[in-house]
Amino acid sequence: MSVHFENEFGKIEITNDCIATIIGLSCMESYGVVGMASKSVADGIVTLLGRENLQKGIKVLAENGVVNVDIHIIVEYGTRIPVVAENIRERVSYAIEKYTGLKPGAINIFVDGIRL
DSSP, X not given: OEEEEEETTXXXXXXXXXXXXXXXXXXXXXXXXXXXXXXOTTTOOEEEEOGGGGGGGEEEEEETTEEEEEEEEEEETTSOHHHHHXXXXXXXXXXXXXXXXXXEEEEEEEEEEEEO
């Protein structure tokens, strides 16, 4: 799915992958985040994703100008998870509104692992 805008200059389409990449980069800037996580459905193993695959750890649902997001992350050992999650919520909410002009909706954060 994607979001469509139309103005006097033409049409604009923002894909969910584009929104997911914006969100992934915002998450990676947050203190305490080691990386994005991708869970294998077959065996339940969580893998750390590199910068080129950030959108695989993010599920975006954009409807009626509102973006709802599920984010799967791996955090650094020794950090306070609630503080990291709140920091991510603030950054992601700001990035969605700033770069896409859409309203942020539910931002669900799932901590899938801890790394040293």
